[in-house]
Amino acid sequence: MRAFLKYTWVEIKLFLREPMGAFFTLVFPLVMLFLFGTIYGNEPDAMFNGYGTVDISIPAYTAMIISTTGIMALSITMSAYREKGILRRLRLSPLQPHVILAGQVVVIFMMTLAGMLLLILAGKLVYDLRFDGRVLDVALAFLLGSVSFFSLGFVLASVMPNARTAQVVGMVIFYPMLFLSGAGMPLEILPESIRNFSKYLPLTHVVTMLRGLWIGESWSLHTTEIWVLLGMTLAGVVISSLTFRWE
Amino acid sequence: MSSIITVGGITKTYGETIAVNDLSFSVEEGEIFGMVGPNGAGKTTTIECIEGLRQADRGEIQVMGLDPIRQERQLRPLLGIQLQQAHLPDNIKVWEALDMYASFYDNTLDWEDLLEELGLMDKRGTTFRKLSGGQKQHLFIALALLNDPRLVFLDELTTGLDPHARHNIWDLVQEVRQRGKTVFLTTHYMEEAENLCDRVAILDQGKIVALDTPANLIRDLKISERISFQVKGEWKSGALEDLPGVKNVQRQGDKVVVLGPANGAQVSASIVTGVVNALAEAGTQFSDLRTEYPDLEDVFLTLTGHQMRPERSE
Structure with missing residues (x-):
């Protein structure tokens, strides 16, 4: 346990020392929040069923953070660790292989959580954030969304030959999804044709589920999302456990 | 003296290439055993099979009486390993790396003492990225010694280092042995093998062409x-x-x-x-x-009919 705590603590410090990862996980979502919060404020809006821009943006930006850490941070870190031989060095220690991997997931999860908590804090302090859901429901949805995207990240880390390719492929997946899934901007402002396409993006399901539970909708409205994300998690775990390489 | 490593007839192929071809030898407790040969001679493959990082296609390996693959978990804490291709995260600080790796073992040396001995004390807060090549190797030696292992593997420890840094490392390796540890090292510098090793196995194209003390090898020429x-x-x-x-x-x-x-x-x-x-x-x-x-280079030349490298290092 002491080994696991030391290892994850060092990895957290390393995450925060990497400017890109820390910026996109912790700072960029806040920048978005303040930018659109300043432009639109958080007045109740009929387009959002009486919620304000900030109210609906915070669960959406949370989904954005999940996809950033899963698709980008996790896959790039793991590919770079493999490419450079850092995984190799770790494996020479008595630390068990599954502990090495679990540590990475735990660190990325904690950073994702920190990103969301910062958003909530800023929303509460500055924009009088409205939350009508149940904390436990949102926490579970956050967990499911995170796990599904982390498993996608692991698939990328497993099949990409190096960190550079992982980064490029990660961006190719990430950016369109950011804008078309409702994570970066509300689906309501997108035309119908794009919204039909959005249904096929995994991130859309995270956004829909988080926004729904945020305003107090019941889980029964989100069975599609649950199945899609559970399926994605399962597929990701199977694929990456078959293809993951240590060197 | 008892054999701490015994290797019996190991063979390892990668596709069509035979990396290691029916190697047998043993390493005695307390010696500095060197494996020399040109790049591609099979040194790293051999050392990694002994470390349990690779599995030989055929043959048997025992390290302290244990099988490095099947009994890896028992063996891990007893070994100190410096890899030819290993790395630490760029942003990790020297003390963090030692502190973290120390937490992975039940019994460790005091890493601050190790830093002191390896001359890295003033670098304890420096990130890995900012260390020089020699300092990085010192840190890897510190990591290899951290768990106070009985057997230390050093793979191409001084490759790419300047002569001064290389001599520093040689002194260190001598000190490691004086603490009663067995050292298994590989190098493609014949000079290094000659100066450092008690016994040297000369490898060429996956086979041992000679194995003896450097003095005997040269005398036999x-x-x-x-x-x-x-x-x-x-x-x-x-x-x-x-x-x-x-x-x-x-x-x-x-x-x-x-x-x-x-x-x-x-x-x-x-x-x-x-x-x-x-x-x-x-x-x-x-x-x-x-x-x-004449030196070991000439031994190699005479035994194999070709030179280690096109140019000598001097």
């Missing part, structure tokens, strides 16, 4: 001298090969190396004269002629 010089233009080795006392003539580009004769100081004087005379008679333009004592 029965050669007292190496003459090397540069030639310009057309040149045939025939005239030199026929000279009395000459054992071997090798040409690599413009450089010629003549080995000979059988031990005996008096004959040795005459071979230089003979070589110079023969060159002068043939009208060969030569320069940079020097005579040296």
Whole structure:
């Protein structure tokens, strides 16, 4: 346990020392929040069923953070660790292989959580954030969304030959999804044709589920999302456990 | 003395390439055992099979009586390993790396003492990225010694280091052995093997071509001298090969190396004269002629018929 705590603590410090990862996980979502919060404020809006821009943006930006850490941070870190031989060095220690991997997931999860908590804090302090859901429901949805995207990240880390390719492929997946899934901007402002396409993006399901539970909708409205994300998690775990390489 | 490592007939192939071909040897407790040979001779494959990082296709390996693959978990804490290709995260600080790796073991040395001994104390807060090549290697040695292992593996420890840094590392390795540890190292610097190792296995194309103490290997050559010089233009080795006392003539580009004769100081004087005379008679333009004592490089040359590397390191 002491080994696991030391290892994850060092990895957290390393995450925060990497400017890109820390910026996109912790700072960029806040920048978005303040930018659109300043432009639109958080007045109740009929387009959002009486919620304000900030109210609906915070669960959406949370989904954005999940996809950033899963698709980008996790896959790039793991590919770079493999490419450079850092995984190799770790494996020479008595630390068990599954502990090495679990540590990475735990660190990325904690950073994702920190990103969301910062958003909530800023929303509460500055924009009088409205939350009508149940904390436990949102926490579970956050967990499911995170796990599904982390498993996608692991698939990328497993099949990409190096960190550079992982980064490029990660961006190719990430950016369109950011804008078309409702994570970066509300689906309501997108035309119908794009919204039909959005249904096929995994991130859309995270956004829909988080926004729904945020305003107090019941889980029964989100069975599609649950199945899609559970399926994605399962597929990701199977694929990456078959293809993951240590060197 | 008892064997701490026994290797019995291991073979490892990668596709069509035979990396290691039916190797057998043993390493004794408390010695510095070196494996030398050119790149691609199979040194790293061999060391990684012994470390349990790779599985040999055939053959048996025992390390302290344990199987490195099947009994990896028992063996891990007893081994100290420095890898040829290993790395730490760029942004990790020296103390963090040691503190973290120390937490992975039940029994460890005090890492602050290790830092002190390895001369890294003033670098404890420096990130890995900012260390020099030599400092990185010192840190990897510290990590390899952290768990106070009985057996330390050092793979190509000094490759890419300047001579000063290399000599520092040699001193360190000597100290490690003085603490009663067994050291298994690989290198492609013959000079390093000669200076550092109690016994040396010379590897070429996946096979051991010789295994003994450096002194014995050189003595068994029965050669007292190496003459090397540069030639310009057309040149045939025939005239030199026929000279009395000459054992071997090798040409690599413009450089010629003549080995000979059988031990005996008096004959040795005459071979230089003979070589110079023969060159002068043939009208060969030569320069940079020097005579040296033979070393492990010459052992390799004589046993395999080719040089370790196109150029000597000196």
